[in-house]
Amino acid sequence: MEEQTVQTKEIMEVCLLAGKIMLQSGGETYRVEDTMTRMAAAFGIENTHSYVTPTGIIFSAEGTGPTRTKLIRISERSTDLEKVALVNSISRGISNGDINLKQAFEQLNEINSMDLAFPLMIQVAAASLASGCFMIMFNGGWNDFIPAMVSGGVGYLSFVSFHRFVSVKFFSEFLASFVIGLLSFLFVKLGVGQQLDKIIIGSVMTLVPGLLVTNAIRDLMAGHLVAGLSKGAEAFLTAFAIGAGIAFVVSFL
Structure with missing residues (x-):
């Protein structure tokens, strides 16, 4: 026994x-x-x-x-x-x-x-390329491709860096989106970029909680209501942090 x-x-x-x-x-x-x-x-x-x-x-x-x-x-x-x-x-x-x-x-x-994550620089490079491609997908112009790449890459690097010092993910996402909004505004102000909204939308896509939203919906469909609602709430907080960071830049600059 x-x-x-x-x-x-x-x-x-x-x-x-x-x-x-x-x-x-x-x-x-x-x-x-x-x-x-x-x-x-x-x-x-x-x-x-x-x-x-x-x-x-x-x-x-x-x-x-x-x-x-x-x-x-x-x-x-x-x-x-x-x-x-x-x-x-x-x-x-x-x-x-x-x-x-x-x-x-x-x-x-x-x-x-195991640490199966890609090296940080590869992650930043992938985020940069994805940001530029998302900007084009949202009907942006090719003139804004480089600004979107730079804003998205720096924003993602900021998120990773802030998260090492700030354990609360909400603040890391808020600060990263603030950096993205600030860089996008500066690019447009300097004449390097043209469409501020398209640059911002493409750049923040690397921070969007796509997997959380997907898992929340799948858990809800499978009948796991508590887990689905919890993940949905986490995704909402992330989306709110991203929106708040961008809104702060747009409102005061």
Whole structure:
């Protein structure tokens, strides 16, 4: 009985680690719950219950011994879909019988400690190019392509830099959008840019919470109302911060 209890605890640890990685990396709530349930079932625990929100996971397993329940807190969230894909591949390997409990725990710990993000300069370059392309997509002129690239790249770099010193994401997004609005205004004022609105719209697109909005809608459609509304509220705050930063520049300059 004691050995079975220990095994149930280890299975729960593996499932919770997988769920934690996915939730911290931008995975949908229903995907996290489904992955944890499938992994537990593959290891022999059929009766499991999970309750996942953007800030925490509650997981309960009914094995041969007493029911065990554990709660873990999710304090940091980012976007790293490669980690989500890696955890999904481990889950499939467990379901197929190719990965045992020990191997799964080791591989998940390795994924959890990985830093799969691109170098900062590559991220800034991608944000710059995306900003210029978004500006063109919103019917902007080619004369504003370079100003949009510079504003978007500097704005994204500002967001990353501010977020290292300010833990509250709202203020980092507000300051980054303020920088974008200020640079866009200066480009137009100096005659380098022409359409202020198009430059600003293209530049702020790298800060727009697209994944949050998508996940919020998918969670709501899947019936996860609390998680869907929470992510929707987070997306609204981000959009408000971006709009407030731009409005501050436009109002006072």
